[in-house]
Amino acid sequence: MKFDIVTIFPRMVQAAVAEGVISRGVVSGALDIQVHDLREHTTDRHRSVDDVPYGGGPGMVMKPEPIVRAVEAIMARRGAPGAVILLSPQGRRFTQREAERLSRLSHIVLICGRYEGMDERVPELIGGEELSLGDFVVSGGELPAMVIVDAVSRLVPGVVGDERSVAEDSFARGLLDYPHYTRPAEFGGRVVPDVLLSGHHAEVRRWRRKSALARTLDRRPDLLEQAALDDEDRGLLAEILKERGRPDTVG
Numbered sequence: 001m002k003f004d005i006v007t008i009f010p011r012m013v014q015a016a017v018a019e020g021v022i023s024r025g026v027v028s029g030a031l032d033i034q035v036h037d038l039r040e041h042t043t044d045r046h047r048s049v050d051d052v053p054y055g056g057g058p059g060m061v062m063k064p065e066p067i068v069r070a071v072e073a074i075m076a077r078r079g080a081p082g083a084v085i086l087l088s089p090q091g092r093r094f095t096q097r098e099a100e101r102l103s104r105l106s107h108i109v110l111i112c113g114r115y116e117g118m119d120e121r122v123p124e125l126i127g128g129e130e131l132s133l134g135d136f137v138v139s140g141g142e143l144p145a146m147v148i149v150d151a152v153s154r155l156v157p158g159v160v161g162d163e164r165s166v167a168e169d170s171f172a173r174g175l176l177d178y179p180h181y182t183r184p185a186e187f188g189g190r191v192v193p194d195v196l197l198s199g200h201h202a203e204v205r206r207w208r209r210k211s212a213l214a215r216t217l218d219r220r221p222d223l224l225e226q227a228a229l230d231d232e233d234r235g236l237l238a239e240i241l242k243e244r245g246r247p248d249t250v251g
């Protein structure tokens with residue numbers, strides 16, 4: 001899978017893709033990631049990538065010409081991408097579902113915004129889709145772009161060493177993860193739940209599912225409303241509510 005990332009901070013992005021799971025994906029040949037310096041696509045003496053906003057107001061706006069030229073150069077050298085993504089606080093929210101959709105493409109271009117944002121004609125002209133990571137402010141699109149590259153790359157076959165981890169992420173989808181424990185069996189006066197030491201695989205599975213449901217109920221009830229629950233899940237949820245003294249209010 002090919003990624004092209006356009007940024008005014010190429011070293012920042014290069015450093016992030018040179019580590020961990022992504023770097024191993026590049027070394028193994030499953031990923032082909034190129035980072036492009038937006039300033040290489042300027043034509044003026046000062047290599048300007050921003051300018052004052054029409055209509056006035058604070059801050060600067062990213063000029064459209066260098067971005068459009070960068071995308072044209074990428075298409076000439078690397079072919080037409082399946083998606084051009086503009087990282088923007090105004091974008092649609094990036095989710096695991098979006099990551100799965102993007103992982104089925106073979107080439108993605110990501111454009112990192114800085115300053116107050118990009119000239120509005122950029123998405124119009126290059127047919128890009130705007131994506132946001134969520135309702136918080138970061139200083140630019142670089143970190144969000146790296147998050148997207150990471151989330152999508154994990155789904156590309158051969159990038160994550162243990163395929164079971166990726167399979168489990170999608171199996172458990174919709175619920176928070178169950179609690180994890182490793183040795184020692186007692187630490188700081190806290191013991192590992194007996195069932196996990198019991199060797200009863202069916203009981204372990206049931207405890208994990210019930211714990212995941214209880215945590216999701218406590219921390220992310222919004223997820224529970226969306227999750228695809230089966231009859232066992234509804235039974236476990238009823239148990240949780242009964243144990244807490246509020247029977248039959250969910251499911």
Ligand code: 9D3
Nearest residue numbers: 087088089116132133137138139140141144
């Ligand atoms: C004054 C209004 N701000 C918009 C919410 C200005 C502004 C803040 C931060 C304009 C650009 C930015 C830089 N952020 C991104 O480019 C960005 C981002 C983000 O801030 N949060 C979550 N996802 C993303 S994707 C790109």
